[in-house]
Amino acid sequence: MRSLIVLARLLDYPTRALQQAAPEMTAVIKEETRLSPLRRETLVGWIRRIAQGDLLDLQAEYVALFDKGRSTSLLLFEHVHGESRDRGQAMVDLLAQYREAGFELDARELPDYLPLFLEFLSTREEAEIAGQLGEIAHILARLTARLEEREADQALATATLLALIGAEDEITEHQDKVRQEKRDDTPAALDAVWEEEAVRFSATSDQDCAVQSAAGQRRAQQRQNEREQVSPVRMMDAASDRCH
Template identity: 30%
Template sequence: MRSLRRPRPDPRVVYQVASWALDYPSSQLVERLPLLADALAEQPAAPETAALSGLVDHLGATALERLQNAYVDVFDLSRKHALYLSYWTDGDTRRRGEVLGRFKSAYRASGFLVDTHGELPDYLPMVLEFAACADLDAGRELLQAYRPSLELLRIALQEKQSPYAGALVAVCATLPGESPATRAAVQAMVDAGGPPVESVGLEPYDPRLLPLQPAGGR
């Protein structure tokens, strides 16, 4: 009997596009937008690709200076939209240092050179690029472990009616289980231990989107 399940987008494509789209807007990002749009167009139709395509279209239709000003307003001037996953769970506490070590350990174990560019290792665009280009399983494990952080950020961006909410909708859609609709539902997810992690079959990944290099392969 044939499976009726629809094909899903390659999560690595979703993660790489979301990673670039969530980073500070630059001329390099603007140059990449056609590539991002093409990569999404090659994926099966799904909530992930629709949400990301809307964000990519917005980025392409908005002047760079306006994008930069809006980015600072959303992510730099408000802690309600923090892009650091452990900030949502541990804030600026001593325990957070131990938590950040988990991200560093995952990066080291992958065998890839991960340039943090001065960012903390739980910076969401970095975690997404790590999952896309270095170690999908380890990256998804980090994303799933901090699923409540992702969902809270998604809800906050949706409440602000920010186009960046599309990236969080897309990332959350790659993880098992439905996204909770409210903060109370996110707390219920935490109390229940979160949805189970599942393996996902993968199609060959588009090598045009790979910016990272294996250790020793400079």
């Protein structure tokens, strides 16, 4: 399902290659009959804003949204396990699932990183896609409500994932709770996090899952993209390249 690759790209760190891939992404979304005409039009509008936007501004907005605080994290297991040791085992299990399916994981990426997970799903059958998205629907709904509260375009992507499985109504169940949450991206909240003792995974988990911060991964990816000119076609076919 190529639309999942587009959604993965839209949720990832903005790059020049992403802007250049706008025409191809637009074409994929326009052909996605599983989505309503209004939702397709809304997504195309977002893609257009990315293509026409200032790249540095897009990157700064992305970092402010996803690298400050945990409530909008794109690391799925962080919403379930936080930084506990259980998250390490969950990532090991997910990594094993990827490998069993022949999906090659880049060492820079965590297994539970949502864009990566969507790339994996894009290689699976529709029934499995629906089942896997259904298992994380509660995470997607809460994340969507939080992104909507911050008026972030990325809420369009997570809401679309729920729409694909007919679970978009779940968002409303989380909106009131989200409005009552204290922001975790304020200077005071961030200072409090830094004062907490860091939880360490086991050495085996660190090695197998390449545990590192999402911000660090994106910085590494940005440097890599600057060294290599990634074509829009290769960008859209990344999932196919991973799966052997």
